[in-house]
Amino acid sequence: MVAGTEALDADESWADAGEPDATPISDCRDRDWVNVNGTIRSVTLRPHGAGQTLEADLWDGTGEVTLVWYGRDEIHGVKPGRHLIVQGRLCCPAGRPTIFNPRYELRSPPGG
Amino acid sequence: MVERPDDVEPHGGLAETVGYGLKRALLGRPLVTSGLSSEKLSKPIALGVLSPDCISSSAYGTEEMLYELLPYAGLAAFTIVLPITAVILLILVLMTLSYRQVVMVYTKVGGSYVVARENFGPRIAQIAAVALLIDYVVTVAVQSAAGTVAVASAFPAIGPYRVELTIGVVLLLCYGNLRGIREAGRAFALPTYLFIASIGSVIVVGIIRELLGNLPMYHPEHYHGVVSIGHGSGLIAGASILVVLRSFANGGSSLTGLEAISDGVSAFREPTGVNARKVLGVMAFSLGFLVAGVSWLAHVTHAAPYISGYPSVISQEAKLVFGSSAFGHALYLIVQAASALILYTGANTSFNGFPYLASFVAADRFLPRQLTKRGHRLAFSNGIVVLTVASVALLIVTGAQVNSLVPFYAIGVFTGFTMAGLGMARYHSRRREPGWRPKFWVNLSGGLLSATVVLIFAVAKFTEGAWIVVVLFPILVAVLMRLNREYRAEAAILDRVGRKAVHAANYSSHHVYVFVNGVDLAAVEALRYGRSLRPTELTAVHFMIDAEHADHLRRRWADLGIVTPLKIVDCPDRRLTRCAGEFVLESLSRQRESARLRGAKGQAGVTVLLPRRSYAPLLGRLLHDRSADRIARVISRIPSAAATIIPYDVQSRIRQTFPGYPEEGLARAAVERLRDRLTDSHQGSGGAHDGPGGEAGSAAPDLPDRESS
Numbered sequence: 001m002v003a004g005t006e007a008l009d010a011d012e013s014w015a016d017a018g019e020p021d022a023t024p025i026s027d028c029r030d031r032d033w034v035n036v037n038g039t040i041r042s043v044t045l046r047p048h049g050a051g052q053t054l055e056a057d058l059w060d061g062t063g064e065v066t067l068v069w070y071g072r073d074e075i076h077g078v079k080p081g082r083h084l085i086v087q088g089r090l091c092c093p094a095g096r097p098t099i100f101n102p103r104y105e106l107r108s109p110p111g112g
Numbered sequence: 113m114v115e116r117p118d119d120v121e122p123h124g125g126l127a128e129t130v131g132y133g134l135k136r137a138l139l140g141r142p143l144v145t146s147g148l149s150s151e152k153l154s155k156p157i158a159l160g161v162l163s164p165d166c167i168s169s170s171a172y173g174t175e176e177m178l179y180e181l182l183p184y185a186g187l188a189a190f191t192i193v194l195p196i197t198a199v200i201l202l203i204l205v206l207m208t209l210s211y212r213q214v215v216m217v218y219t220k221v222g223g224s225y226v227v228a229r230e231n232f233g234p235r236i237a238q239i240a241a242v243a244l245l246i247d248y249v250v251t252v253a254v255q256s257a258a259g260t261v262a263v264a265s266a267f268p269a270i271g272p273y274r275v276e277l278t279i280g281v282v283l284l285l286c287y288g289n290l291r292g293i294r295e296a297g298r299a300f301a302l303p304t305y306l307f308i309a310s311i312g313s314v315i316v317v318g319i320i321r322e323l324l325g326n327l328p329m330y331h332p333e334h335y336h337g338v339v340s341i342g343h344g345s346g347l348i349a350g351a352s353i354l355v356v357l358r359s360f361a362n363g364g365s366s367l368t369g370l371e372a373i374s375d376g377v378s379a380f381r382e383p384t385g386v387n388a389r390k391v392l393g394v395m396a397f398s399l400g401f402l403v404a405g406v407s408w409l410a411h412v413t414h415a416a417p418y419i420s421g422y423p424s425v426i427s428q429e430a431k432l433v434f435g436s437s438a439f440g441h442a443l444y445l446i447v448q449a450a451s452a453l454i455l456y457t458g459a460n461t462s463f464n465g466f467p468y469l470a471s472f473v474a475a476d477r478f479l480p481r482q483l484t485k486r487g488h489r490l491a492f493s494n495g496i497v498v499l500t501v502a503s504v505a506l507l508i509v510t511g512a513q514v515n516s517l518v519p520f521y522a523i524g525v526f527t528g529f530t531m532a533g534l535g536m537a538r539y540h541s542r543r544r545e546p547g548w549r550p551k552f553w554v555n556l557s558g559g560l561l562s563a564t565v566v567l568i569f570a571v572a573k574f575t576e577g578a579w580i581v582v583v584l585f586p587i588l589v590a591v592l593m594r595l596n597r598e599y600r601a602e603a604a605i606l607d608r609v610g611r612k613a614v615h616a617a618n619y620s621s622h623h624v625y626v627f628v629n630g631v632d633l634a635a636v637e638a639l640r641y642g643r644s645l646r647p648t649e650l651t652a653v654h655f656m657i658d659a660e661h662a663d664h665l666r667r668r669w670a671d672l673g674i675v676t677p678l679k680i681v682d683c684p685d686r687r688l689t690r691c692a693g694e695f696v697l698e699s700l701s702r703q704r705e706s707a708r709l710r711g712a713k714g715q716a717g718v719t720v721l722l723p724r725r726s727y728a729p730l731l732g733r734l735l736h737d738r739s740a741d742r743i744a745r746v747i748s749r750i751p752s753a754a755a756t757i758i759p760y761d762v763q764s765r766i767r768q769t770f771p772g773y774p775e776e777g778l779a780r781a782a783v784e785r786l787r788d789r790l791t792d793s794h795q796g797s798g799g800a801h802d803g804p805g806g807e808a809g810s811a812a813p814d815l816p817d818r819e820s821s
Contacts, residue, residue, distance in 0.1 A: 042679055042680060045670065074666070095709040
């Protein structure tokens with residue numbers, strides 16, 4: 001489903017970041033504490049009044065993980081196309097690899 | 113499909129467009145479909161209504177023969193024209209006998225198309241279809257051009273404006289038929305009788321005067337403007353068989369319209385076949401009499417065609433026969449009026465025949481379906497418009513010269529005859545009903561003779577325009593076949609997947625995505641509609657090409673407090689359509705994965721709603737980038753996914769709701785009001801991330817709700 005070129009592109013960016021501690025998403029397992037490094041492919045704003053969440057799908061070339069922040073409608077720098085290193089506990093609600101309220105670190109902005 | 117909120121529609125009901133008002137003013141009130149009556153015609157009326165095309169052919173048939181003969185055969189042409197006329201009359205007899213059987217066998221709908229379809233199958237029948245369609249187009253052109261010649265013969269001052277006048281007449285006929293001229297059908301019977309009576313009296317008086325020995329004679333070799341006349345005394349002088357053949361082919365145009373009775377057979381009263389047969393006989397007899405008479409008078413008066421096309425041979429004959437007294441001139445004017453009337457009426461016959469045949473062929477799925485649609489006044493409007501455009505183009509190209517039009521003509525006509533003749537021959541040879549042999553031979557010889565005429569025409573007239581038909585013909589047949597293949601392939605797929613597909617649409621999980629590019633009325637309307645589909649999850653999706661724009665959209669979304677989640681998807685290579693397709697595929701596979709974990713049965717489905725601000729058609733062409741159509745096309749190829757474009761006429765909504773307000777402010781006001789509605793109607797679609805852990809799964813809370821609906 002995912003184009004070969006895209007996987008390749010993401011692979012390169014991952015390598016460029018030079019983050020030896022990062023785990024490939026495909027190797028992450030449920031309940032692991034993981035350290036993932038990738039690109040944000042999409043950001044979702046879920047405005048449920050007080051219980052609103054901000055979600056981001058992070059792609060590292062091997063798989064995708066969803067990051068969920070509660071109570072936020074915006075996090076500066078968490079935008080599609082940005083490079084991110086995140087840490088947190090992985091769990092899989094409805095089979096979907098997810099990290100709730102991860103620690104995150106922004107890498108160089110796109111083109112910079 | 114999209115229900116509108118009541119408060120946005122202050123007047124209730126749909127507003128009428130300016131265009132429709134104009135259409136109504138021009139064409140009159142729309143006719144209701146049930147008003148479609150099949151009026152049955154009595155025999156005299158039927159003769160008058162159905163035969164103008166046929167009978168009026170006698171007005172130019174002889175002239176066209178002479179046109180070919182004179183330059184080579186000299187004055188001997190006026191003698192040679194007689195045997196050629198005889199051969200044409202022989203074809204007339206054979207084809208009349210053939211069509212008499214056609215109307216007896218095919219009494220519902222007839223004509224060579226049906227004969228060919230029933231006896232040779234639908235594919236071969238397309239040859240007849242193309243032949244007839246070409247024939248109808250050329251008939252309009254030839255008849256109206258010849259009608260103008262009749263007018264110009266009486267009033268030569270009109271001559272220079274021939275093309276304009278002819279096109280004007282065609283446009284008038286088009287207008288009349290869009291309005292539904294068929295209702296006034298009976299009035300069309302008059303010109304036929306007037307014409308038969310007037311030309312008949314020309315012939316009778318002419319022959320009487322000839323017998324009395326006081327019929328004067330033209331000397332065309334001394335006149336200016338007459339077609340060049342050869343100096344030979346017969347065919348031996350350089351003229352060849354080809355000249356005779358060309359003349360014969362031209363004379364074939366006398367027989368055009370013979371098929372009209374069998375095309376219109378359903379209009380006859382019971383017993384349809386018998387009545388049609390009688391009328392056909394009378395019509396063929398009248399035609400034969402007129403053609404023979406006109407040719408004979410040409411023989412004795414030496415009336416020669418003019419290069420400019422007017423005065424016509426038939427009008428010269430009338431002038432000579434009635435003399436130059438005031439009374440004679442009055443009679444002459446009546447003849448010209450009758451000729452012009454019947455020729456124009458004959459052009460109108462095509463306006464009945466062409467759209468009807470086209471709709472018939474389209475119903476057999478060989479032509480686009482638009483041609484089966486009845487318009488405002490229950491006429492097949494699209495067919496009428498196509499016919500008008502084609503014939504006007506032809507008139508412009510040929511300069512409305514009857515002689516230049518004839519090469520286009522007879523191929524179509526005689527191909528139709530061939531199909532009818534051979535079709536009936538095959539019918540008889542298959543059925544072998546008592547006494548079938550003579551009928552078989554009549555039809556076979558009629559068909560073969562007609563086929564010969566087609567060949568003669570294609571060869572002898574090739575350089576004069578027949579080549580266009582020769583080239584166009586197979587192309588059109590191929591196009592019709594191609595169209596049919598498409599339609600049949602579609603039908604075959606429908607047969608295969610139809611039942612399965614209808615029953616399979618039981619989604620255990622159904623995600624609806626509204627693709628948005630900005631917060632506008634159209635998007636909000638699409639969100640409202642999306643919620644009404646009761647999806648497992650409703651999400652607005654924006655494909656990010658410009659980060660600034662996406663940011664702005666996200667802030668607007670939050671500011672307005674729209675409750676639907678907004679997903680901003682990166683589209684780094686700006687290939688919007690591909691991005692959309694991949695997004696849908698990914699959503700489907702995620703849904704399947706989560707259904708697998710839940711152990712849920714049923715399928716996953718995705719519906720994509722594409723809100724589209726629609727504009728007036730002309731403006732829309734400029735303002736739209738058509739990306740919605742492209743996205744919809746890509747998504748329609750993905751199984752279990754559907755795309756719906758939701759048009760929203762922003763401008764007219766604004767005009768209706770707030771007349772006289774500036775546009776920008778209003779759109780925002782309306783967005784906010786609709787947003788309130790959305791908030792009210794929001795029932796909280798369950799999401800995976802509502803609470804920590806999210807163990808309930810994304811789809812579970814909505815499941816019972818969906819099943820109860």
